[in-house]
Amino acid sequence: MQILHPFAGSVQQYIAQLSDPDRYRPDHCPQCQTKHPLTAHGFYTRTLSDTVFDGIIPVRRYLCEACRRTVSLLPEFVLPYLRSSLTVIALFLVARLLGGQTIEAACRTAPPPMPYQRGQFWIRRFRAQAEALGATLAALIQPPPAPDFVHRALTMLESTGWIAAHRFLFGGVRCHLLGWPRGLAPDGRRAAFSPAATPA
């Protein structure tokens, strides 16, 4: 299970603080809810493509001794299962869908260089997700008048701040900004949008 790393800062600051396993050690298991601090359980690595960083980052993993399942702490500037940082995806979607730029121009607005198809893929997923996003974000911010669900959701994300919105969506209600990948049991496990759900 992936949960949000309770850390806010740059990629470099994130990497610098990872060496101390106690600093952000979860004090309970988000899966079986056992109230016992989790055991540090190494790292896995993932790629990250950001405006100021393009490479591999470590992600810290913890083990619950009670249920024997692992929890990884994902930094808040990445979205689960996507290589590009939230900043890059936000810049691209705003340039294309709010700013009306072509996909090629939007790709240039959101460095580093990436394949055209990746932008198309984000747009497709965002469109499919926009109505549900707007409904879920209404817990944070008044939905503005907008010509369609895509504009409404983007305007709400811009007003809230993409990282703050992601923190609420993923950390609070297990909603993926671009939708959980097909085939993955949603929420990482659960499908429904339920703003009333307690943080998992």
Ligand SMILES: [Zn+2]
């Ligand atoms: Zn557990």
